[in-house]
Amino acid sequence: MSSETAPTAKPVKTTGLHVGDAAPGVKKVDPILIADGVKRTFGGLTAVDVEHVEIPRNAITALIGPNGAGKTTFFNLLTGFDKPDTGTWSFEGKPLAHVPAYRVARMGLIRTFQLTKSLALLSVMDNMKLGAKGQTGENLFRGLIPAIWRKQDSEIETKALDLLGRFKLDAKKDDYAASLSGGQRKLLEMARALMSDPTLVMLDEPMAGVNPALTQSLLDHILNLKQEGMTVLFVEHDMHMVRHIADWVIVMAEGRVVAEGDPHTVMQDPAVIDAYLGAHHDADLGATDTEHVEALKELIDDEQ
Amino acid sequence: MDWGAIFGNAAVELISPTTAAYALAALGLAIHFGYTGLLNFGQAGFMLLGAYGYAIPALKLGWPVWACLLTSIVASVIFALILGIPTLRLRADYLAIVTIAAAEVLRLVFTTNEFAAVTGSANGLSEYQRGILEFNPFPQGRYGFGPWVFDNRVWFFLVIAWIVVALAAVFTWLIMRSPWGRVVKGIREDEDAVRALGKNVYSYKMQSLILGGLFGTFAGILFVLPRAVVPSYFQPSLTFFVYAILLLGGAATILGPIVGSIVFWVLLSFFSGFIARAVEQGWLPFMTQVQAGQIRFILVGVAIMLIVVFMPQGILGNKKELAFVK
Numbered sequence: 001m002s003s004e005t006a007p008t009a010k011p012v013k014t015t016g017l018h019v020g021d022a023a024p025g026v027k028k029v030d031p032i033l034i035a036d037g038v039k040r041t042f043g044g045l046t047a048v049d050v051e052h053v054e055i056p057r058n059a060i061t062a063l064i065g066p067n068g069a070g071k072t073t074f075f076n077l078l079t080g081f082d083k084p085d086t087g088t089w090s091f092e093g094k095p096l097a098h099v100p101a102y103r104v105a106r107m108g109l110i111r112t113f114q115l116t117k118s119l120a121l122l123s124v125m126d127n128m129k130l131g132a133k134g135q136t137g138e139n140l141f142r143g144l145i146p147a148i149w150r151k152q153d154s155e156i157e158t159k160a161l162d163l164l165g166r167f168k169l170d171a172k173k174d175d176y177a178a179s180l181s182g183g184q185r186k187l188l189e190m191a192r193a194l195m196s197d198p199t200l201v202m203l204d205e206p207m208a209g210v211n212p213a214l215t216q217s218l219l220d221h222i223l224n225l226k227q228e229g230m231t232v233l234f235v236e237h238d239m240h241m242v243r244h245i246a247d248w249v250i251v252m253a254e255g256r257v258v259a260e261g262d263p264h265t266v267m268q269d270p271a272v273i274d275a276y277l278g279a280h281h282d283a284d285l286g287a288t289d290t291e292h293v294e295a296l297k298e299l300i301d302d303e304q
Numbered sequence: 305m306d307w308g309a310i311f312g313n314a315a316v317e318l319i320s321p322t323t324a325a326y327a328l329a330a331l332g333l334a335i336h337f338g339y340t341g342l343l344n345f346g347q348a349g350f351m352l353l354g355a356y357g358y359a360i361p362a363l364k365l366g367w368p369v370w371a372c373l374l375t376s377i378v379a380s381v382i383f384a385l386i387l388g389i390p391t392l393r394l395r396a397d398y399l400a401i402v403t404i405a406a407a408e409v410l411r412l413v414f415t416t417n418e419f420a421a422v423t424g425s426a427n428g429l430s431e432y433q434r435g436i437l438e439f440n441p442f443p444q445g446r447y448g449f450g451p452w453v454f455d456n457r458v459w460f461f462l463v464i465a466w467i468v469v470a471l472a473a474v475f476t477w478l479i480m481r482s483p484w485g486r487v488v489k490g491i492r493e494d495e496d497a498v499r500a501l502g503k504n505v506y507s508y509k510m511q512s513l514i515l516g517g518l519f520g521t522f523a524g525i526l527f528v529l530p531r532a533v534v535p536s537y538f539q540p541s542l543t544f545f546v547y548a549i550l551l552l553g554g555a556a557t558i559l560g561p562i563v564g565s566i567v568f569w570v571l572l573s574f575f576s577g578f579i580a581r582a583v584e585q586g587w588l589p590f591m592t593q594v595q596a597g598q599i600r601f602i603l604v605g606v607a608i609m610l611i612v613v614f615m616p617q618g619i620l621g622n623k624k625e626l627a628f629v630k
Contacts, residue, residue: 081496105502117497119490121625130490131501135483138503140511143482144475153483176624189497196502 011223014247015262017056022261025052032057032200032231033078033109038087040070040077040255047073048084049255055200060222060232062242062263065252066276071235072114074252075204079111080104091200106133110198114205114235118185120178124169127177127188128160129153131195160195167191167221183214190221201225203234207241219245239295243267251275267299305585310577312451317569319452324465325527326569330549330561331472332519337547338555339480340512341492343400346387347546349407350517352538353379354524356414359533360422362432369435373525380521383410384514392509399513404540414535428534433457436529458530465526469562472519477558479515488512489556548608554618556625563619571607576600 019027031054040048048070055061063071076082078089080101088097091109105111119127135156136142137149164170167187172180177188186206193201206218223245225232236242242249242263249266251259253275259266266272276296317323329347336342357376361367367375387406391399414423423429442456454462479485487508490498495505527537545568553564576597582588583596591599617623 079500081499100504101499102502102504105500110502111500113497113500117494117500119493119497121493122486122489126486126489129483130486130498130503133502137483138487140479140484140515143484144478146478146482149483192501 011245013262014056014059014226017059017248018260022265024257024260026054026260028054028056030057031055033089033091033233035078035089036087038074038077038084038089040073040082040084046255048077050074050087050252050257053250053257053260055231055233056248057231058226058229059247060226060234060245061248061250062246063233063235063250063252064237064239064242065258068254069252069275070255071252072204073255075111075202075235078104079109079202081111105196108197108199109202110193110196110200111202112186112189112193112204112206114208116182116185116189116209118177118180118188121176123174124164124177124180124188125157125160125173127192128164128173128195129156131192132156132159133196156195163191163194168217183210183218186210186218187214187221190218194225198230200231200233203232205235205237207236207238215241239267239299243299267296273300305581310574310581313577314570314574315451317573318566319462319466320569321458321461321465321526321530323565323569324462324469325523326546326549327523327562327565328465328469328472328526329520329523329546330553330565331469331476331558332516332523333546333550334555334557334561335476335488335512335516335519337550338557338560339485339492340488340509340516341396342392342509342513342516343396344403344513344516345400345540345543346403346405346407347517347520348538348540348542349383349403349410350380350520351524351527351542352407352410352414352535353383354521355528355533355538356423356429357521358525359429359432359528362435363429364422367435369439372435376521376525377518380517381514384517385510388510388513392506392513404543407538407543408540411535411538414538423535426535428532430532432533433529461526461530464529468522468526472522473558473562480558484508545604548604551608551616551618552611554621556622557618557620560618560620567619568604572600572604575603 017028019029033055035050035053037052038048038050039046063074065071073082077084078096080096080099080103083098088095090096091104091107094107096104119130122130135149136152142148161170161173164173167190169184169188169191172184177185180188186209190203190206203222206222207215210218219241222232222234246263249261249263250257251266251269251272258271258275259269261269273296329351332350333344333347336344354376357379358372361375362372383406387399387403391402413419415426417425419425437457437460440456440460442459444456446453446455448454487498487503490503491505491508499505549564549568550561552568553560553562579588579596579599580593583591583593588596611618617626
């Protein structure tokens, strides 16, 4: 796992994550996040109804599923951005239910958003500095006296410069984040999330809207997170990416976890094929869904 | 046409205590709106609480100056908490609705005859300056130079007002370049993103609301010190004038509100002087003197529209920011 990954080399997969047969809600050897009975309804619609799910530590877990499966809602629930009707979940053994979003982040569970949230009229450097935890100068009264926070601020700046360099954004550090391209904003959001040294990084569609040239570098960054000992949970529609980097895949459909397993086996699971194809096989699927179907078909072909 | 008087009156506004008070109120709104993105449409309410919070204990209870100031501060913090607790968790528009309504409620409470014994009702209160005038270091008499000839009382209030404005500007500058300022600017851009980075957004918005509200409170005190206080000063139009000053100067700037206030008052005084005399001279035969008194506000309205359309960043604002505004 600690081997140096060259950009195009095949990533090293972590295996042996689960106990017993891979099935929805299977026990993990070393779970970092455990959710139980999490349910969220919007009026009559049950968006999320997850009985039990465990996220393995120090691995890359993909959360996939067709549109409307409840992946993003589940993300929002786990990170405190939405409140469930019922359910408990814990992160590193500490209960997380009803903990406000900012406290969840302070505990080391950092997320990014599907629609990138770069802080447009702040410089790239300020965006990065905002990500650092425990800043003394963020107190109104201590902020008044620069002598108190200047040293810490310059340490944060050094760290931010290092991260920006790795994400190839260092040349842009004094520009407004608004002047970055969509892909660069994704990179910035990920770099900013790393400023707080998180233990679990949750990425909501990190590849959405990123041009193919940047995709490879984003993938490498995600793989690097694992090498540095972090756990990654991401939502993604790009099946190639999922198969390429994920160690474990959780499939959601209509709010439930319908399958779990390593990426190669899970994609042959009839429940997964049903989730993508079954419910809609005679309906007009539209452009995005067709893409998934194509991708899935390709994958299934590849595997056989 | 007496151009000397027109320009003289306009020049007086350059340094008048009223200009300073409006600058301070606008600086408070810069913290709210320009830096944190809070839409406070009730700055007049904060100013009213400052004015009456000072005047009532000074006049009715004979409290010393520091106790009167403290009353103002406490009243304004409580007001900010009442406004903020229910609305700061919601979208920005809710704060705007609640603040404008709450400021009106306050003004009407101070206008009603029910509390006339305390508030003086629509006639307001006067002669509450005795306590603070004991500290007046300026000797008796009228002095000054050029158009700026005032009595010692006005000089005293003028100096206090600009000292407070200067302190507030330095305070705002210090706090906005600190990590605290970075967090509130982040909240202005996208509060969910800031929340996801582990900052207690609600608490920061509340701190900002209280801080900007306190600036409004001090502005209210400075505004009524040279005059008597009546509730009709604190109509919603006061808030809109302060917003006009803020937009004129530049919303997310420190000196913008001060420059904006000076420009606003000098122009207002110049227009009203010019139009009143032009009517006198018969240059505008279609207009009476009474109409002439109102037309300056029409001109202010036109000026605000022109600013927003052609110079939306304000006098001191950063034009670069606008390149990215959708």
